[in-house]
Amino acid sequence: MLRHSAKPASSPLPSAVTVIEVIQRSAEFLARKGVDSPRLQAELLLAQVLKLPRMQLYLDFQRQLTPAEADHLRELIQRRGRREPLQHILGTTCFCGLEMAVNRHVLVPRPETELLAEAGWEFLRQLTPGDSGPRAVLDFGTGSGCLAVTLAVKCPDVHVTATDVSPDALAVAAQNAARHGVSDRIEFRESDGFAALPAGANFDLILSNPPYIPTLEIDTLQPEVRDFDPRAALDGGPDGLKFHRLLAGQATAFLAAGGRLMLELGDGQAAAVRESFEAENWIVEAIRPDYNQRLRIMIARRD
Ligand code: GLN
Numbered sequence: 001m002l003r004h005s006a007k008p009a010s011s012p013l014p015s016a017v018t019v020i021e022v023i024q025r026s027a028e029f030l031a032r033k034g035v036d037s038p039r040l041q042a043e044l045l046l047a048q049v050l051k052l053p054r055m056q057l058y059l060d061f062q063r064q065l066t067p068a069e070a071d072h073l074r075e076l077i078q079r080r081g082r083r084e085p086l087q088h089i090l091g092t093t094c095f096c097g098l099e100m101a102v103n104r105h106v107l108v109p110r111p112e113t114e115l116l117a118e119a120g121w122e123f124l125r126q127l128t129p130g131d132s133g134p135r136a137v138l139d140f141g142t143g144s145g146c147l148a149v150t151l152a153v154k155c156p157d158v159h160v161t162a163t164d165v166s167p168d169a170l171a172v173a174a175q176n177a178a179r180h181g182v183s184d185r186i187e188f189r190e191s192d193g194f195a196a197l198p199a200g201a202n203f204d205l206i207l208s209n210p211p212y213i214p215t216l217e218i219d220t221l222q223p224e225v226r227d228f229d230p231r232a233a234l235d236g237g238p239d240g241l242k243f244h245r246l247l248a249g250q251a252t253a254f255l256a257a258g259g260r261l262m263l264e265l266g267d268g269q270a271a272a273v274r275e276s277f278e279a280e281n282w283i284v285e286a287i288r289p290d291y292n293q294r295l296r297i298m299i300a301r302r303d
Contacts, residue, residue: 085224120207123262138162142188144172286298
């Protein structure tokens, strides 16, 4: 008679295992599911389960997992195998050295967006203090709030307005502001485009990482992005440039004299984005490369 296996055939783990075994088996399972950097991912999930820093795993290779730990890890590895992003499973990600809560309501912040944050705080830090109160920043489409919160942390004398069309995203952003102690300097507003900003609102810096994937390309992206980032945070319309055009046309009214508009854009969009801004009489000061030498961050001004 055939013996029944205690676990379903698709299970990545047997029940009694050591740290080293569990890492190897989980990594093999994730590799079969097409996950990038499977061993690193397995280690990070195990570190989460054992509540240890990842490096500590290396000092404890022969430690045996308890059944509860093995069950917990199995569940997380199964989720990652279904291509749920690591950041959703952990519930956080790191942005500019700050821990940010993330979930399915917000875009997972990307490393290249850190370059946008950095360009923003470099600009703000060289401004002299405003005559009429603190310098004002607008984070247009704040998502997780990563840009708004980082700028508020790095520049303790600025006031940030952060908009998003999604109330669920704003709830995550507000949680991140509280986590980093900057809630009193960020005003969150539910807004479709500029609609909910008061007429006459004026900002020294307008930052945005708007959705910029062409609609039909979304289904070609990796499952972590395609199935788990909110569509509304990705979809930039037929050519991906819907929000860049909206900003080119409408941001002028909200930019203070001497102010800057800083935007992220997609690979291959630099020429078209420059053209839409120049057509609306913006001066494109720079389009900076990301870590892969692709032009991704545009800095523009009016005067
Ligand atoms: N501003 C957020 C980020 O940079 C959200 C961007 C978005 O949803 N497109 O991650």
